[in-house]
Amino acid sequence: MREVLRRNLDEVRGRMAAACERAGRAPDSVRLVAVTKTVGPEVVRLLAALGVREVGENRVQQARAKRERLGGDLGLRWHMVGRLQTNKVRHALRLFAMIHSVDRFGLAQEIERRAERQGQPTHVLIQCNTSGEETKAGVDEPELIRLLDRVMELEHVRVRGLMTMAPIVEDPEEARPFFARLRRLAKKARAATGLPLGELSMGMSQDFEVAIEEGATMLRVGSALFRDLATPTA
Numbered sequence: 001m002r003e004v005l006r007r008n009l010d011e012v013r014g015r016m017a018a019a020c021e022r023a024g025r026a027p028d029s030v031r032l033v034a035v036t037k038t039v040g041p042e043v044v045r046l047l048a049a050l051g052v053r054e055v056g057e058n059r060v061q062q063a064r065a066k067r068e069r070l071g072g073d074l075g076l077r078w079h080m081v082g083r084l085q086t087n088k089v090r091h092a093l094r095l096f097a098m099i100h101s102v103d104r105f106g107l108a109q110e111i112e113r114r115a116e117r118q119g120q121p122t123h124v125l126i127q128c129n130t131s132g133e134e135t136k137a138g139v140d141e142p143e144l145i146r147l148l149d150r151v152m153e154l155e156h157v158r159v160r161g162l163m164t165m166a167p168i169v170e171d172p173e174e175a176r177p178f179f180a181r182l183r184r185l186a187k188k189a190r191a192a193t194g195l196p197l198g199e200l201s202m203g204m205s206q207d208f209e210v211a212i213e214e215g216a217t218m219l220r221v222g223s224a225l226f227r228d229l230a231t232p233t234a
């Protein structure tokens with residue numbers, strides 16, 4: 001299992017490096033967040049041993065169970081990449097270094113309330129709907145500026161940037177317009193709010209190279225890392 005995982009990880013890292021080279025970007029300007037929602041704690045342990053530093057989960061309960069079985073965070077930075085219910089915020093703040101999926105003010109307010117109580121600011125991204133697909137979470141452009149204006153006032157919520165999910169596509173090139181849109185949104189929002197918004201969380205297994213070319217700083221990659229891995233699911 002370890003060798004298969006190493007091979008997949010080497011391949012993803014190699015493709016990341018090549019995409020950075022093509023785009024004229026420094027290799028360390030893009031971070032890999034291994035999305036571990038489909039694998040169990042033993043795989044997370046192996047990833048950490050192979051030098052992965054950041055992992056992502058899309059459900060609070062699953063992340064919690066996994067962390068309990070691991071007996072700690074293994075020195076990894078844990079990212080919440082899925083939809084977050086307000087009533088799970090308290091647990092989420094204990095588990096995650098960053099929340100990628102803030103898409104409404106009520107959620108930001110609850111994060112503020114809990115983060116203040118814990119005496120520690122929380123780093124978040126605003127999830128944007130760049131495709132207009134109704135099934136996708138996230139705010140559109142006018143909502144984004146309005147949301148940022150209000151979230152900026154929350155002392156314990158630190159907005160680091162934006163996140164998006166492209167639609168499922170056959171050809172990675174088809175995802176490019178959505179990533180380009182997020183980059184432009186960040187630029188507009190920077191101008192409108194003065195926030196640095198340096199982080200762009202975009203690109204998954206199907207399209208991460210295109211995301212790098214369009215300015216991604218964080219890739220959320222799952223299935224490409226776990227190909228051919230004979231392991232029970234999480």
Ligand SMILES: *Cc1c(COP(=O)(O)O)cnc(C)c1O
Pocket residue numbers: 035037058081082165204205206220221222223224
């Ligand atoms: C599962 C998931 C990913 C990773 O998707 P893959 O196609 O497996 O790389 C990225 N982002 C989010 C929000 C996810 O839920």
